[in-house]
Each structure stands twice: as structure tokens, then as C-alpha cells.
Amino acid sequence: MIDDGFRLLPEQASTLAPRVDLLYFFLLGVAVFFTVLITTLIVYLSIKYRKGNQQVDRTPGLSHSVRLEIIWMVIPLVFSMAIFCWGATLYFTAYRPPAGTMEVRVVAKQWMWKFQHPNGRREINTLHIPLGQPVKVAMISEDVIHSFYVPAFRVKRDVLPGSYGSCWFEATRTGEFHLFCAEYCGTNHSRMIGSVIVMEPSEYENWLGGGISKELPAVAGKRLFDELRCVTCHPPNGATGRCPPLGGLFGEEVKLTDGATAIVDENYLRESILRPSAKVVAGFEPLMPSYDGQVDEEQLIQLITYIKSLAKP
Amino acid sequence: MTVIIEPGTTATPDVSPPTKQNYLNAGYTVRSWLLTTDHKRIAILYLLSITFFFILGGIAATIVRLDLMTPQADLVQSETYNKLFTAHGVIMVFFFLIPSIPAVLGNFLVPLMVGARDLAFPRLNLLSWYVYVLGGLFTLYALLAGGVDTGWTFYAPYSSTYSNTYVMATAVGIFITGFSSILTGLNFIVTIHKMRAPGLTWFRLPLFIWSIYATSIIMVLGTPVLAITLLLVGAERLLGIGIFDPRLGGDPILFQHLFWFYSHPAVYIMILPSMGVVSEIIPCFCRKRPFGYEFIAFSSVAIAVFSFLVWGHHLFVSGQSIYAGMVFSMLSFLVAIPSAVKVFNWTASLHKGTISFDTPMLYALGFVGLFTMGGLTGLFVAALAVDVHVHDTYFIVAHFHYIMVGGAVMGYLGGIHFWWPKMTGRIYPEGWARLSAILIFVGFNLTFFPQYILGYLGMPRRYHVYPPEFQVLNVMSSAGASILGLGYLFPLTYLIWSLYCGKHASANPWRAAGLEWQTPSPPPTENFDQTPVVLDEAYDYQRIDSLSVEGGV
Numbered sequence: 001m002i003d004d005g006f007r008l009l010p011e012q013a014s015t016l017a018p019r020v021d022l023l024y025f026f027l028l029g030v031a032v033f034f035t036v037l038i039t040t041l042i043v044y045l046s047i048k049y050r051k052g053n054q055q056v057d058r059t060p061g062l063s064h065s066v067r068l069e070i071i072w073m074v075i076p077l078v079f080s081m082a083i084f085c086w087g088a089t090l091y092f093t094a095y096r097p098p099a100g101t102m103e104v105r106v107v108a109k110q111w112m113w114k115f116q117h118p119n120g121r122r123e124i125n126t127l128h129i130p131l132g133q134p135v136k137v138a139m140i141s142e143d144v145i146h147s148f149y150v151p152a153f154r155v156k157r158d159v160l161p162g163s164y165g166s167c168w169f170e171a172t173r174t175g176e177f178h179l180f181c182a183e184y185c186g187t188n189h190s191r192m193i194g195s196v197i198v199m200e201p202s203e204y205e206n207w208l209g210g211g212i213s214k215e216l217p218a219v220a221g222k223r224l225f226d227e228l229r230c231v232t233c234h235p236p237n238g239a240t241g242r243c244p245p246l247g248g249l250f251g252e253e254v255k256l257t258d259g260a261t262a263i264v265d266e267n268y269l270r271e272s273i274l275r276p277s278a279k280v281v282a283g284f285e286p287l288m289p290s291y292d293g294q295v296d297e298e299q300l301i302q303l304i305t306y307i308k309s310l311a312k313p
Numbered sequence: 314m315t316v317i318i319e320p321g322t323t324a325t326p327d328v329s330p331p332t333k334q335n336y337l338n339a340g341y342t343v344r345s346w347l348l349t350t351d352h353k354r355i356a357i358l359y360l361l362s363i364t365f366f367f368i369l370g371g372i373a374a375t376i377v378r379l380d381l382m383t384p385q386a387d388l389v390q391s392e393t394y395n396k397l398f399t400a401h402g403v404i405m406v407f408f409f410l411i412p413s414i415p416a417v418l419g420n421f422l423v424p425l426m427v428g429a430r431d432l433a434f435p436r437l438n439l440l441s442w443y444v445y446v447l448g449g450l451f452t453l454y455a456l457l458a459g460g461v462d463t464g465w466t467f468y469a470p471y472s473s474t475y476s477n478t479y480v481m482a483t484a485v486g487i488f489i490t491g492f493s494s495i496l497t498g499l500n501f502i503v504t505i506h507k508m509r510a511p512g513l514t515w516f517r518l519p520l521f522i523w524s525i526y527a528t529s530i531i532m533v534l535g536t537p538v539l540a541i542t543l544l545l546v547g548a549e550r551l552l553g554i555g556i557f558d559p560r561l562g563g564d565p566i567l568f569q570h571l572f573w574f575y576s577h578p579a580v581y582i583m584i585l586p587s588m589g590v591v592s593e594i595i596p597c598f599c600r601k602r603p604f605g606y607e608f609i610a611f612s613s614v615a616i617a618v619f620s621f622l623v624w625g626h627h628l629f630v631s632g633q634s635i636y637a638g639m640v641f642s643m644l645s646f647l648v649a650i651p652s653a654v655k656v657f658n659w660t661a662s663l664h665k666g667t668i669s670f671d672t673p674m675l676y677a678l679g680f681v682g683l684f685t686m687g688g689l690t691g692l693f694v695a696a697l698a699v700d701v702h703v704h705d706t707y708f709i710v711a712h713f714h715y716i717m718v719g720g721a722v723m724g725y726l727g728g729i730h731f732w733w734p735k736m737t738g739r740i741y742p743e744g745w746a747r748l749s750a751i752l753i754f755v756g757f758n759l760t761f762f763p764q765y766i767l768g769y770l771g772m773p774r775r776y777h778v779y780p781p782e783f784q785v786l787n788v789m790s791s792a793g794a795s796i797l798g799l800g801y802l803f804p805l806t807y808l809i810w811s812l813y814c815g816k817h818a819s820a821n822p823w824r825a826a827g828l829e830w831q832t833p834s835p836p837p838t839e840n841f842d843q844t845p846v847v848l849d850e851a852y853d854y855q856r857i858d859s860l861s862v863e864g865g866v
Contacts, residue, residue: 006785010770020698024769027696031689038660038685042678045663046670049599058665060855064605072657073650080646080692087696088639094701095635110475144471145565147630147705151771154702158631160566161470162559165632178780182630182705182773184464186471187391190776275562 013173013198014153016094021154023086030079094155097168101136104129105217107297108159109142110185111192114298120214125194127179129171130204136168138266142297147183150196158183164266171198221306224299228291236310243288244281248312255282269304335835337738350435351838356421356736358442363409363417364805366449369456370404371801373397378760378794384781394777395462396478402465407487408449410721411579414586415532416445416497418728419525421736423501425829425836426519428510428845433503441496448490455482464775466576469557469568473549481550484543491536494582498532501525510828512847516607519827519851523610524589527617531578531585535621539575542568569631573624581620583717584684585613587724588655591677594731595659597825598674599666602852605658612651619648629700638697645695652688656681671823672746676727679754683719687712690765705775708768711761719757726753726804733808734818738835741811749803756800759793826852 012018048056062068104127107114116122129135139148139159148167149156157167181192199207215223225231233242244254252264257280262268271278273295276288295303336353339345346354377397380388389397420438424431432438455461461483463472472480505526509518546568548554555561557568596603603609625633625641659681668674690712694700703709733741763786768774772783779787821830832841849856 005782007770007782008766016698020702023696024693024699024702027693027699030692031686034689035682035686038656039682041660042663042681045660045666046668046678049663049666049668051667051669058667060601061665062604063602064607068661069605069608069654069658073654076650076653077647080649080695081643083692083696084643084646087698087700088642090698091629091638091642091701092635094698144475145468145631149705149771149773151702154698156630156701156704160559160632162565163632178771180771180773184395184466184468184471184705184775186475187395187462189395190391190773190778193780 010154011152011173011175011177013171013175013177014150014155015170015172016090017152017154017172019090019093023083023090026086027083030083095157095167097136097166098134101134101168102130103136103138105298105301106137106139106148106159107142107301108139108146108148108181108192110144111181111188113148113179113181113192113194116217116298116301117208118217119208120216120220121208122214125179127194127196128204128207129196129198130201131171131174131198133201134168134170136166138164138166140164140297140301144185145183146181146185146192149180149182150177151180152177153196156182164270171196174198174200217302217305218309219306221302221304221309224295224303225306228294230303233288243284246307247310249310250308256280257282257284266304266308269307270300273300273303333833334837335738335833336838337835339838348439350431350439352420352424352432352435352438353736353836353838355438355442356417359412359416359420359445362442362446362449363412366404366408370401370409371798373401373404375794375798377401378791380777381779381787382791384779384784384787386778391777392462393460395464395775396460398775399461399464400456403452403461403483403487405717406465406579406583407490408445408452410583410717411494412445412497413583413721413725414590414728415501415525415528415582416442416493418521418590418725418732419497419501419528419586422521422732422829423504423525424508425735425832425840426522426827427505427508427513428828428841428847429504429508430840432500433508434500437496438500441493441500444496445490445493448486448488448493451486451489452483453486455479455486458482466572467543467546467568468572469546469549469565470559470563473546473556473568474558474560481547484546488540488543491540494532495536498529498536501529502533505529510845510847513828516610517847517849517851518610519589520592520603520606520609520613521586521589524585524592524613527613528582528585530617531582531620535575535578535582538571539579542571542575545571566628566631566633569628570624573627574621577624577627578617578620580713580716581616583721584724585616587680587721587728588613588684590724590728590731591659591680592655593825593827594673594677594727595662596852596854597731597823598671598677599662599668600854600858601662601666602850602854603658604661604664605654606851608654609658612654615651616648619644619651623648626695626700629697630704642695642697646692649688649692649695652684656685656688670747672741672743672750673727673731673823675747675750675754676723676730679750680720680723680727683715683723683754683757687715687719690715702771703768705773706768707764707772707774710774711764711768714761714764719761723753723757726750729804729808731823732829733811734822735829735834735836737812737815738818739811739815740818740822741815742807745803745807749800749807752796752800752803756793756795756797760790760797761793763787763789763793824857826854826857 105116113125115127141159141161146159148159153169155167155169157165175198177196179194179196234246249264253261255261262279274292277286280286336351458479461478461480463476463480545556549556555563557563557565592609623645625637626645629638767783767786772779818834820833828845
């Protein structure tokens with residue numbers, strides 16, 4: 001169960017959490033130091049130079065001092081640039097997943113979280129993950145902007161409609177942790193909460209094996225690919241002349257009809273299914289019809305997973 | 314500061330009622346108020362209107378805080394809760410904080426401080442009040458007709474496609490009110506450039522004028538962008554033109570860029586004028602020139618310039634490029650420097666002063682402390698990795714309330730007390746005023762400090778129901794809010810009381826420098842009998858005090 005006792009700091013349950021907290025404590029130190037410094041100076045000077053105190057030297061001193069001004073510009077500058085570098089380094093880590101992450105697909109909608117694990121197992125509002133394994137959540141929203149937030153992991157990422165975004169984490173403690181929607185998304189925003197359950201890897205494997213019948217996302221994508229008759233123009237060997245061969249296409253750079261280039265990533269594939277004429281590969285005609293409205297976000301993910309799985313013929 | 318100094322004025326005035334004609338007794342008809350072009354009367358019109366909106370916004374906040382006493386939803390439904398926090402934000406930001414010091418104190422003081430008869434465009438000034446009221450009426454209509462639930466940030470595509478509330482009426486209200494801000498800013502810029510009294514060079518200007526000048530630049534340059542953004546939301550909502558909603562081919566991040574390009578500088582529209590007020594109050598109650606006048610003046614301009622370059626720090630977790638995030642983070646840290654310069658200079662100004670602790674000074678010192686805390690927690694949210702954790706949590710709520718309430722509102726109240734004798738010709742009751750200044754300071758900290766802890770623990774903002782472990786801190790915050798609310802009721806009461814029963818004020822009850830004190834309280838319609846000539850530097854308290862001694866006080 002989620003630990004709901006009174007505390008002043010959130011639990012640390014990811015590899016990132018202690019590193020963020022260290023920077024937080026440093027900032028806290030800086031903030032306390034300057035607050036105490038300014039408050040003490042104000043109180044001390046106010047008492048010393050209070051109107052009633054006639055015993056104090058008030059011969060006019062400096063009215064300004066460029067040297068002092070430079071000192072109190074440079075000191076905060078040094079502190080803030082150090083904090084900037086520290087924060088930026090951690091930020092870079094937080095959004096750049098290491099190699100070998102396990103990928104969980106997330107589809108958010110008003111007001112629930114839908115998850116799908118690599119083997120096809122689905123769950124809603126609860127996310128089971130293994131301990132000690134980097135997990136990347138690749139997310140998209142069906143409607144408005146949501147935000148995936150697990151305080152115990154110190155990660156947050158907005159979930160946008162229309163494009164995939166991701167963040168990653170590696171859990172360091174087993175247990176149950178809050179999952180919040182952090183971006184206001186309408187009436188039941190505050191009820192769009194769930195939990196992340198961190199399990200020992202072996203338990204996770206067991207859990208993954210359970211549940212109702214499931215289909216590997218790439219297999220489901222293949223089935224959909226056939227059902228939607230995509231295969232007519234995009235046969236496995238890719239040799240119809242109507243379209244660029246899909247095998248091995250993912251991750252490649254393609255030249256477009258307008259002379260620009262594009263990297264074939266998930267957002268490019270998604271756009272090409274929903275709005276095929278937006279970015280047509282050079283040398284091909286914009287023949288493909290739009291599939292907007294015919295496939296939902298989860299089916300799009302399956303199709304993309306299938307296309308990603310295709311090897312060069 | 315000027316050739317016309319009144320050596321006979323005292324700190325404890327007990328003067329007879331004004332017999333001369335002044336701007337208040339110049340006419341008693343409704344018409345004489347509603348058709349006035351006198352900047353002082355327009356300031357009073359603004360004072361009444363923003364106080365009305367402050368009370369409305371305060372009521373919304375009170376219900377929100379009451380509801381948050383328990384983790385469940387028990388006082389209102391979620392739909393209502395969302396409309397309440399939206400109403401609180403929209404009203405407080407657009408109809409109270411942004412017009413507060415510029416439209417009330419700025420309108421009243423800018424011509425007096427530069428020795429002019431009125432602002433450069435008096436009719437435009439009256440128009441800007443009417444525009445403000447018209448915008449306010451639209452927003453009131455939206456509130457009474459059923460409310461808006463988008464939050465004051467109007468994030469698309471929720472606002473443009475999904476929300477079923479009165480988004481357009483509110484947006485139109487804010488759109489219209491924006492023009493009031495643009496017109497006021499324009500008026501100030503022209504007045505400060507063209508209408509300064511003979512001898513009043515830029516570096517003899519009161520620091521309040523410098524900060525109002527910097528604020529005006531932001532108002533004129535930033536507000537049109539907000540207007541465009543709201544127009545685009547309208548185009549998408551009413552005409553279905555795809556701008557922000559990806560289903561229509563739009564980009565939701567674009568909205569955030571446009572919105573914050575105005576709304577981040579808007580934070581400085583709220584805080585810069587307060588910094589100006591504090592820069593007037595501290596020298597007066599220390600009886601000396603502020604330390605580093607030029608640095609305080611230029612830091613206002615520096616803040617205005619930097620304020621336009623940091624909007625992207627609201628988008629650190631939104632999907633903006635990582636590298637853009639880094640640039641915005643670094644620029645955000647740079648804003649800390651001019652803010653720190655101001656705090657250090659105000660503190661250094663106390664050195665070798667002759668300090669008294671009248672109400673305005675209590676607010677000014679409270680401002681410096683709370684602004685310091687608000688500014689330092691700004692470092693936390695500018696630091697990328699920490700912001701990822703605290704973004705959209707109560708930490709942010711606490712941070713910006715320290716700036717906007719602990720900073721901007723404390724400065725506003727300090728200014729209202731400082732210039733109350735000038736504006737009304739009456740002295741407010743000092744004992745009550747000091748008590749309420751202390752109540753507000755204590756209540757404020759009790760309300761918002763727990764929210765820093767709540768935020769770092771992970772409680773998201775705009776949550777109607779929340780996990781039970783957050784209750785203790787929420788109860789503390791609500792308890793503090795009750796003290797804060799009480800603190801605000803005191804000035805509302807005794808200031809009105811003082812209008813009828815307060816002692817009459819002399820021209821210069823604080824023996825303050827500045828041209829506004831060289832004319833009777835309340836000032837005559839034409840401000841000065843003859844155009845003042847400025848021969849000295851600003852804040853020449855040494856000379857004022859030596860004159861008072863010679864004058865036999």
C-alpha cells in the first residue's frame with residue numbers, strides 16, 4: 001500500500017530521485033543562507049539605526065559603490081550558473097533513456113491512464129514495473145494535454161495529443177507509488193490518479209504472464225495492416241513502385257518532395273498514416289488516403305510497432 | 314528636491330480641513346466623476362473597481378481553501394471547484410494585480426511626481442478605465458452565466474475544443490481589458506518622456522517612475538501578444554480553424570509559447586511597480602538617499618528586458634526541445650541578478666539611516682523579506698531537474714504567491730498607506746494599520762509556506778480531491794488563509810472609516826521628498842499652482858531634515 005504517513009520529503013524510489021534531492025538540498029542551503037543573511041541584516045540595521053537610538057554614528061557614508069554592486073552581482077551569478085549546470089545535466093539524463101530500456105506504451109485520456117506492456121498485456125490506472133530495470137514510457141493523449149507524474153521517481157512529462165513523448169525511470173524500491181496527472185485536464189483532473197507498482201523482476205515476469213489472452217503489439221499491428229488493406233500498396237517485399245519500401249525504413253532519413261528531409265520516427269509514421277500528404281517522400285505521388293478516424297491511438301501504436309519490426313527485404 | 318519646500322510641516326499633523334478647492338471637492342455629481350479626465354479621479358475610479366474585483370477573487374479563494382480542508386470533495390462539486398480556481402486566477406491576475414499599482418498609484422502619482430498637470434493624454438486615460446470596466450463586465454457575465462473551468466492559463470486544446478464553459482466570454486473580457494493596459498502604458502511612457510518639470514532629469518526621477526516606465530514598456534510590447542493568442546483560441550473554438558488542436562492540424566505547444574510570451578513578462582508588470590513603491594518608502598522612513606540609485610533604476614530596465622526572454626521556463630516538461638529548455642533555464646537565472654541587486658541595495662539603504670516603523674515601512678520591509686523568499690525559490694524552478702519534479706505542483710503555487718501576494722500585494726498596500734494622506738487628505742489610524750500589516754505578514758506565511766512542502770511532496774496544483782497524507786499541510790494553509798483574510802478586512806474597514814473620521818493630513822505628513830508632497834493634500838485639480846522647478850537630486854532627505862530643524866520643529 002501507499003505509505004500515507006505525514007512526511008516532509010517524498011519517498012525516493014528511483015535512481016534519479018536521490019540526485020534531484022541532492023540538488024534540492026543544495027538549493028535549500030543557498031536559499032536559507034540568503035534569506036537568513038537578508039533578514040538578519042534588516043533586523044540588525046533596523047534596530048541599530050532606529051529613530052530612538054541617538055548613540056549611533058550617522059555621518060553620511062557611501063551613497064553608492066560600484067565595487068559593492070559588482071560583488072553582489074558576481075556572487076549570485078556564480079551560484080546561479082553552477083545551479084544551472086547541475087540542473088541541466090540531470091535534466092538531460094532524465095529525458096535521455098539509456099540503451100536497453102523496456103518500453104511501456106501509455107495512452108492517456110480524460111480521465112484515465114491506459115498502459116500496454118511489451119508483451120501486449122494491458123492495464124488501466126495501475127502500472128506494474130520491474131525493479132532495477134530502466135523503463136521508458138512512450139505516451140500520447142487521445143484528447144487534451146495530460147501529464148505523467150510519479151513524485152517518488154521525480155519524473156514528469158506532459159502527454160500531448162498528436163505526438164509521442166517519453167520519459168524514463170529506473171525504480172530502486174519495491175512498493176506502490178502515486179501516479180498523478182499533473183496538467184489540468186478538466187472536471188475530473190484530480191481523479192486521474194493511479195499507482196505504479198514496483199515488483200521484483202521475477203514477480204514481474206509472473207505477473208506479465210498472467211491476465212487475459214493477449215497478442216504481441218507487432219502481431220496485432222500486422223493483423224490490422226492486413227485488415228485495413230495497407231498491404232495492397234505496401235507489400236512485404238515493398239516493390240510496387242507506389243511507395244517507398246517499409247522494411248528497414250524506421251530510423252532512416254528520407255528526402256521529401258519539397259526538398260526537405262525527415263527522420264522516419266514514430267511521429268513521422270503517425271502523421272503519414274493520418275495525413276499522408278503532409279510529408280511525401282520524393283519520387284512518389286501523394287496517392288494514399290487518410291486513415292484519420294479509422295484507427296484509434298492504440299491501433300496506431302500497433303501499426304507503428306509492426307512497421308518498426310519490418311526488416312530490410 | 315525643489316524650490317518650494319514647506320519647512321513647517323510635522324510628522325504628526327493635525328491641520329484644519331482644506332478650504333481650498335481640490336480634486337475631490339471640485340464636483341460632487343456622478344457626471345463629474347464618470348466624465349472626468351483628471352488623472353487623480355481616474356485613479357480613484359480604478360481604486361474602487363480593482364477593490365471590487367479583489368473582493369470577488371478573494372471570495373473564490375476562500376471557498377477553494379475551505380474545500381481543501383478535507384481530502385474529499387465535500388463543499389462543492391469538481392465542476393464548481395475548477396470554475397472557482399479559474400475565477401480566482403483570472404480576476405486576481407487580469408482585473409486586480411495587473412492594473413493595481415500602475416492604474417491606481419501610477420495614475421495618481423506619475424503626473425504629480427514629474428511635476429505635470431495631468432498625463433499626456435487625459436481622455437485616453439479615461440477611455441482606458443472604460444475599456445477596463447467593459448472587459449470586467451464581460452468577465453463578470455461569464456462568471457454569473459456559469460463560469461469558466463480552464464484555469465487562468467487557458468491551455469489549448471482544452472480551452473479551444475473541449476471545455477463546455479464560458480471560455481469565449483472570458484477571453485473577450487481579457488482581450489478588451491488588455492487594451493486598457495496598453496493605453497495606460499502608452500500614456501505613462503509619453504508623460505515620462507515629454508512632461509517632466511524643468512530640471513527633472515532622468516537621474517533625478519523618483520525610482521517609482523523608473524519602475525513604472527519599465528512596466529509600461531512591458532505592457533505596450535507584451536499585451537498585444539496575449540490579445541493575438543486569445544483571438545487564435547477564438548478562431549479555433551468558433552470557426553474550427555486548426556491552430557492549437559492536433560486533430561485539426563494544430564500544435565498545442567504553440568499556444569504555450571504564445572501565452573507565456575505575454576504572461577511571463579506579466580509577472581513583472583505585477584512586481585516591478587511594487588519594487589518602485591518600496592524604493593520610495595524605504596528612503597523616506599530611513600531619512601536618507603537610497604543606496605545605489607542608478608543600480609536600482611537600471612535593474613528595473615534590465616528586468617523588463619530579460620522578462621521577454623524567459624517564457625520557455627514554463628515549458629520544461631511540455632515536450633519543448635531539451636536544448637531550448639537549457640537556454641531558457643540559463644536566461645531565467647540571469648533575471649535573478651537584477652532582482653538580487655535591488656534587494657541588496659534596499660538592505661544597504663538602511664545603513665546609517667534614521668529608521669522609523671510606520672505602516673508603509675512595515676509593508677516595505679515585509680516586501681523585501683517575502684520577495685527574497687519568492688525570488689530564491691525561483692532558483693529552484695529555474696533549475697531544470699528540480700522543476701521537472703515541482704512543475705505544476707503546489708511548490709509553484711507557493712512560489713508565485715510569494716512574488717505576487719508577498720511581493721506585489723504587500724507593495725500595493727504599503728503604497729496605498731504611504732500615499733493615502735495625499736490621495737484623500739486624511740490620516741489612517743496608525744495602530745490598526747500596523748496591527749493589520751503584521752497580521753497580513755503572519756497570515757501570508759502560514760498560508761503559503763506549507764504549500765512549498767506540499768509541492769515538493771508531490772501534490773499537483775488544481776486538485777480538488779487529494780490523497781489523505783496531504784491533509785495536515787492543507788489544513789495549516791487554510792488556517793493561515795483565515796488570518797490573511799482577516800488581515801485584508803482591517804484596511805478595508807479603517808481606510809473607509811478614515812475618509813469620514815480620520816485626521817486631516819498636511820501637504821507632507823511624512824516629510825517626504827518628491828514633488829507630489831509639495832502640493833496640498835488632497836492636491837488641487839491642476840496639481841501645482843505654478844510649474845515646479847527641480848534643482849536637486851531625488852531623495853535629498855538630509856536637506857529636508859536640516860530645513861525642518863531650522864524651521865523650529
